[in-house]
Amino acid sequence: MYSHLDLTKRLTLSAMQPAKKGQNQPPPYRNCKLYHYDYDTSKTWLLEFYQWNIVTQRKERRFFSKFNHIKDAKKRLAEAQKWERFINQQLEQGSVYNPAIGKTPAPKPVASPLLLTDLESYLADKKSTLGSEESYKVYRNFSDKLKTFIASNKLDQLSTKDVTPEICEQYRDYILKLHEHPTTRRKEITQAKTFFQYYAKKGRRRYDVSPASDLELVPKQESQMHEPYTDKQVSDIIDLIEQKQDFQLLLFIYFVHYCFARPGKEVRLMQVKDLRERSVMIRPGRSKTSITKAPTLPKPLAELIDFLDIRSCNPEFYVFGNEGKPGSVPVGKNHFYYRHSKILAELGIVGKYTVYGWKHTGNIKAIRLGINPKKLQLQNGFTEYRTMEIYTRRLAAFADDEIYDKFI
Known part of the structure; x- marks a missing residue:
């Protein structure tokens, strides 16, 4: 025999919410009807009832069948009737159907890091690993230019994973307008490719393929040398x-x-x-x-x-x-x-x-x-x-x- 508490716990798994204290009239419902298919235990027996859905605010047809594991017809019938009496009692006392009961809430989506946040992390990594301030200066200058591009295009809330090849091409165009010398252009575009590839690596992966992988470099041009003396x-x-x-x-x-x-x-x-x-x-x-x-x-x-x-x-x-x-x-x-x-x-x-x-x-x-x-x-x-x-x-x-x- 099940105790009243056992029955209540099992019904809670079926999203049945007990009546509120002080509730005078039960909401609309219809008592249970047992479908036993001429007591054929090879089939799934059902208790059909109608219960008030507090979400849709109307009666909803429901079923209960947590007794079909019993193979003996007489014992299954006794179990079903016990549940029938208990569910009817709950309905009469004002129990309602709450679809939220028993459902595991969906995990909150983890916020994907913003491009600006990842840029700061990238800079911090370079600062801690590069041997000189002069070497780090190159990355800091790149960061300043990318930040200016982000601000001017209102991309402050853009996640790194949402950066597209089109955005990378826009940044390339920005660099071409900003600099005229081929060597400078090539260095700046290479910096962008390096940065986005950094977040395609295992352990900090934001995407499988860098959105800047197809950025075209400006043809290399050798710089003029300082004149040697005769x-x-x-x-x-x-x-x-x-x-x-x-x-x-x-x-x-x-x-x-x-x-x-x-x-x-x-x-x-x-x-x-x-x-x-x-x-x-x-x-x-x-x-x-x-x-x-x-x-x-x-x-x-x-x-x-x-x-x-x-x-x-x-x-x-x-x-x-x-x-x-x-x-x-x-x-x-x-x-x-x-x-x-x-x-x-x-x-x-x-x-x-x-x-x-x-x-x-x-x-x-x-x-x-x-x-x-x-x-x-x-x-x-x-x-x-x-x-x-x-x-x-x-x-x-x-x-x-x-x-x-x-x-x-």
Whole structure:
């Protein structure tokens, strides 16, 4: 025998809601009718009744059949009649049909991350993994442009998963209007492709295929090189600097020329502690790449360092201090540019000649001297020999004496 509580629990699974306390009149209903098909236990017996649906606000035909597991006809009949009496009692007391009872509520959809949110996460990842602020700056600039595009097109609430190839094409058009130089255009479009591909990878997947996968890159165009100096120009410039005894400028040029270092941060922000007996450490915070470079100090440079007694200074000092000697404050970004420009102007050297040109001049001289290309790769700080090959090819117009002498 079932207790009243057992019966109530089982009916609750059938969405029958008990009457409210204080309810005087039951809502419309119709008592149970048993369909037993001449007591044939091979068929499904049913209790049919009508009950008030509180959602549709009308009587609804309902069935109850949780006794068909009993195979004996007499026992099934007794069970069915027991349920019939109980359901009728519930109907008379005002029980109603509530379709919501017993149904598991649908899980709330998980909000898909917004494009702007994912952009910030992408930036945070790059900032924590890149070796230098200079490298991170490239990604930050890309982020600023994408944010401007998002705002101007009112895409602030766009989820990353909802980004379409059409939106990516619109961003490409935006970049083409923003920049004219092919190299800049290519870099910016590549940044977009890299960003959207980041969210196609396992673990952070927003889509199976990046919506930017088919973005067409602008054809690559080699940038114009800083003009290298001729042998005569080198001789004239060095002679004039020595006459003026501007040894700080000479030392700066030597680091660019002999170590193939970039004048911006690699040389300007060099510290005394970076100098080794026969090499100099150029760390990721200053180098263009995320690795430490350690170019060799050729004799002329090493001798000039010793002549100026740089190593005896405070290790934390910048080699090129703002008072004309090693100090705690480095020279400004354009300091040596102006000093170098005055030398060129005095000698009447005009054209695309810059301090950076000494890097190419040094490479050309080393190539002409027959120094092993692999050693030149290390001196330049190139992580791949392929980069050295490309660089050598670009310098070939200035460096190939063999073609000049033999191709007659």
